[in-house]
Amino acid sequence: MTxxxxxxxxxxxxxxxxxxxxxxxxxxxxxKQAQAEAMSKVGRASSPDGLVEVTVNAGGIVTGVTFAPAAFDRSTPEKLGQSVVATIQQAALNARAQADAVLTPFTEGLPDLPDFFPGMPSIKDLIPTPPPIVPPAPQARQNDDEPPESFMDRRGSQW
Incomplete structure (x- = not known):
């Protein structure tokens, strides 16, 4: 019988x-295609003084650091180190922004736990946001008429 x-x-x-x-x-x-594209993004940044260039992958891993030929003449190790760190952070944020832009269409409008269960914590609150990048304060030179002392000039006396 049907x-x-x-x-x-x-x-x-x-x-x-x-x-x-x-x-x-x-x-x-x-x-899957968007995830692969997001993971292929590369972030690049240069320090404001042009002495450091950094490349990072989408995971924030440093894949390249380049110093300008004059980097060791125009800076001290301390300042150059600070510049490297700040430039890495900027490059990582750049890569993250590119990856996020690719994935945003897939995450916009997704319901969250409180949408289904009032009073539950939001999953979005569990994802940490990176802290803002705060560049180091520039250190004043003794005499602005003279170029900064290169650490290369002090090498013999330090070692």
Whole structure:
């Protein structure tokens, strides 16, 4: 005994499920592609004085550091170290912003726990935001008419 109305409803439901599965497969493929693209992003930054250039990957791992030829003549080790750190941070933020831009279409509008369960903590609050980059305060030179002393000139006396 078959009921034509029941068979029609079952066929319609199967069609909906098939459509939903096809849509899910398409969205999964798009998300995998977006994740791969996000992970391929590279952040680059140069120090304000142009003495340091840094490249980082999407995970924030430093993949390259370049010093200008005059870096050791125009700076001290302490200042150069501070410049390297600040430039790495800027490059990492650059890479993160690029990766986030690729993934934003997939994360916008997603419901959060409090949407389903009032009073629950938000998952979004569990994701730490990177601290702001605060460049080191410039140190005043003794005499602005003279170039900074190079640490290369002091090498013999330090070692």
């Amino acid at each position: 009921n034509p109305e029941l068979e029609a409803r079952n066929a319609a439901l199967r069609g909906q499920v098939d459509s939903m599965l096809a849509n899910l497969e398409q969205q999964t493929a798009q998300l």
